[in-house]
Amino acid sequence: MTFCDENDIEIIKKDLRYLELLGKQYPSIASASTEIINLQAILNLPKSTEHFISDIHGEYESFTHMLKNASGVIKRKIDDIFGNSLRESEKCNLATLVYYPAEKLDLIKATEEDLADWYKITLYRLIELCRMVSSKYTRSKVRKTLPSDFAYIIEELLHEQEGINNKHEYYQGIINAIIDLDRAPEFIIAISNVIQKLVVDRLHIIGDIYDRGPGAEIIMEELIKHHSVDIQWGNHDILWMGAAAGSEACMCNVLRISLRYANLNTIEDGYGINLLPLATFAMEFYENDPCKSFTPRNIYKKISARDSALLAKMHKAIAVIQFKLEGQIIKKHAEFGMDDRLLLEKIDYEKGIVEVYGKTYTLNDKNFPTIDPKNPYKLTPQEEDLVAKLKRSFLKSEKLQRHIRFMYSKGNMYLIYNSNLLYHSCIPLNEDGSFKELAIGNKKYKGKELLDRFDSIAREAYFYKDNPKKKRFALDMMWYLWCGPNSPEFGKLKMTTFERYFIDDNLTHKETRNHYYKYRDNETIFKNILREFNLNPDTSHIINGHIPVKTKEGESPIKANGRLLVIDGGFCKAYQPETGIAGYTLIYNSYGLLLTSHEPFESIRKAIEEEKDILSSTVILEHVVSRKRVEDTDIGQEIKKQVKDLEMLLIAYRKGLLKENN
Template identity: 45%
Template sequence: MSYSDQELRLLQLLSRRFPSITAAHNEMINLYAIMALPKGTDHYLSDIHGAYDQFDHMLRHASGAVRRKLAQTFEGELTNQEQIELALLVYYPEQKLRATLPTLDTPADWIAETIVRLARVARTSAQKYTRSKVRKRLDPQRAYVLEELLSESEAAETAQKEQYYRSIVATIVELGEGEAFIITLADLIRSLVIDRLYVIGDIYDRGPAAEKVMDRLMAYHYVSIQWGNHDVSWMGAASGCPALVANVVRVALRYSTLSTLIDGYGINLRELSRFADTVYSHDPCHAFRPKVASPIEDYTSAALARMHKAIAAIQFKLEAQIIRRHPEYQMEHRLILEGLDLAAGTAMIEGRTYQLLDANWPTMGGRDRSVLTPGESELIADLCAQFQQSTRLQRHIRFLYSYGNMFQVHDGNLKFHGCLPVDEAGNFIHFPLGGEELAGPALLTRYEQMAREAFFSRDVQVRRAGQDALWYLWCGEHSPLYGRLRMATFERYVIADPVAHEEPKGPYYALRDDEAFCKRVLVAFGADPEHGHIINGHTPVKTRRGERPLLAKGKLIIIDGGMSEAYQHETGIAGYTLVGSSHVLILAAHEAFTSAEAMIRTGHDPTPHTEYVQTFPRRLLIGDTDTGTLLRGQLEDLRKLVAAYREGVLIEQETL
């Protein structure tokens, strides 16, 4: 067999890991065994919008997967209420222990029995994994004892073996380590129940604690993210894009979520406050009062309204500058500032004249209203510097870049946040971006490239072009993360006519209930048109109005159900999630989370309402997944390596 120079170099590199035929064969045995294991359980979430408590609870109960694992383990042994009590312990071990232990006559016996039960659940949950993978999820300080507990067979054991396990548990309790082991086992179960977590965009904005969500994601054992338009807004702000810095601050003021900016990321808004107090000192700024009335330390409601209006004015100017820089965006109709007649109190927008609710814009007095005043320029420069210098924010955004992208094809499914730029017939629209006319997957790929250049490029022009592309992704008509004809931010503030507030959806939103269209999309992106699904977020499913998350006969799934409280009055629920196991694909509808204490006190586990999307004709194995395809490629490389050893092309190395 002949080898090209490139193949030989790759085999030489591979031989460093597997220096002999025996080493290669051992790895091949391992890979074949892995492919025969059941596929791990995937958990899909979308549109978290800073709702940390709701998000954290969804992770803890894994959208009902923990309860299903308990039912599998204790079928016919424990009552439903006993399973609920054990589930609450798995979700919130510290709180449940504090509430339970003082009520017990013999807490040591309860602790011992609970450790045994949790170890059984952990063993059931670990059945899909290799020992090596399970070992990586064990608490290093207790790994040896945990491995012994997990290795107990469900089959009948000898009396000596049973005594051995009971001795381990008894010693744990006697040494006062029982509570710590219960907490460790609960954490391990939650880690094992879900193999991979997929977030379909919009981690940021609306809710109060996006930074906590990011910390939680960074600590998770496996996560993949498709960016949403709110995410790219923050990515652009962290890169130093002035328009998106202004947008992020404005949204935080509109929804009273300044804690993320101030406490989470250390952004100081005192200069904005001083500027606003000076320029808008006699302006009540009624239209800019926060949508969510919640107290913010050191700021009165009136002060927040002034700050809100000041940063909005800056944003409108900076957006006009981007539109002028990019005629290819075809957004000249959104140069709203040019149509203002402040003396008359009117605005000409897209050919129609509207009366302004607020005509007091003292920083827009020049001929060109998009020019920042010296005070505005100084203010936005300071804010941009703060965003770029926030260590925690930069760490979070780098994580978004490392583990996120515009779209992903995974196990035949296509995941992206919002929509696709298509015409009424369902054909991909060609859009000029980065000097080329692109459509479909190529357009999304170029958007992703420019998004990365916005943050990482050292070329000033390339970086700014990327930042402008991020802004377009936030609000552009042909943005796959937004996809409406306009974002009527200005109109919603200062025009009473509801017609001006409309943000008509692009054609994708009408076509996504067409099964044939969805199959064409899946084919175009290299997904499975027969068995795969399109998984989207972005548009809250208004269940109160009869809307459904399953479209196109289940071919398209929308999992934005209102995790953020700001949307729940429209959706009627607190979010949709999706769980894909080796047997089924399940859609879960969630109730609003109250508190762990309330659940424990009442003994109530509000398990989400579930709906089967797909039942697989046979249990899916790792060999059936994308991971299996990757492993088959590795096996082929190892076969070539073994052949090279046998042919004398490479020499086996002795190992100590």
């Protein structure tokens, strides 16, 4: 241990007021010394495990299972402990029990002949597994994760010492008592939950929890219950955050995407948003319109022809309102540079044609009953009334607001954690690879400053109450973050939503990406990005998602010579035909980085009943010779500062600058 220079008393005198406050917590030489010893011991523990997941898109079953199996970490721990001493079927059975203890126990009780014997064997195995996953933590931290009903018992069993004969019968007695008192099921559930908590210390979500899949609100509830999580906002998350804050344009985009995927579970059942006004409006204005371009994609559930027809009309109705509201924002903000998206005014409504970038196209749908060709961006009175009703539903949804507040409390535009830079999409770049500047107000921003400014604006959009003008600007910026040409969340020059609906020529559907994506295999560029965020370019990594990795075409998620790791591999079912897999996840433990690719997950029911885990393949990206310790982490740096402060306190006591208070 290295103590402060005791001759540098002047520095200690300057900090004396702070040391007086610290002395209230550690009032004596003995207490300060004990804390230094404890902290030094923690610094030498192995680094805890981090779990990275990106682009979940409402796929709650796959996400729930990934969370429970920790991307295969629990199964690997079982293999490490039991090796060839257990059959593969027994390992799968034990793993499934840890993932879904209550549900699996119900099946086992119905089929197992000698339940008491099964309990005894299983309890010993679970205790052994729990002992291993808890070994990298202090007893104090493990104790905090234990359920109150079984805290003492689990702690005793975890610290059983082999070879002490007089204790063997004691531990065996505990196990027998648990079984005899019919508490084995509750104990199994409790210790399985402890294993799940301890196997991963920190969960990182690299954006896009919302849209497409049917259970974003279920995922949010799981995240709220998680013991340690952070979220880097994705463009789809920003869209929902904007809608919950009161952006009408964001709200219309949210509804349009939900209708496109025939997924109203989250909207109606999850958040209680009333879509009856939209259905009534759509039937009134689009009753005889087939709305062919707006037929929902039937990915998540089968829907009847009648329901599909209604959803198509609602889909078109909200899309037209969206284009109007977006046009109003673009006209109000010339600085957004999005005049090319003002397409409603480029339509010849009599001929049914539209001019896009100097070329004329025939519209595949010429029915626009609510658009005034002379003022195409003006809402009709009925549309204004509808938007007001829908907005009230979003603002008054208690569950949605609770989830979005959690998104703000745990989220950021980016995060620096243990020498890794986490963000969802990109850092806007110029054609030559330099940082792209964007003017916001009277100042220009780029690189890290740009993301910091957008982070601040996102919070202003939700939390501003007393300044309507600033709030409206922030709300419009939330929409810009969703689809603006220099948005670090969007990462493209334009969003061709209008063209995809109304023009058959696929060339008009193309969305050109920011130059960032051209450079994703350029190590020099990504080292520059790491330097911009004050990270060591030779040892740090950038981890993001957003653009699915086309694995079936041979694309690798490892880019820029390992400086960039892209972990969007197709979690969302809508992307899986394109990617060929069902997502990448990343594990960072004391031995290094592990990248895991996953096959499509069938269902939680099959995982429980048939023990069908997600089939995964793991690649070791980096393996250190010497295990990383807590002292090598961000938390370790904080602990070192605490140790330094306590060393100064000791000197203050020993030099008589402060008096002990025993």
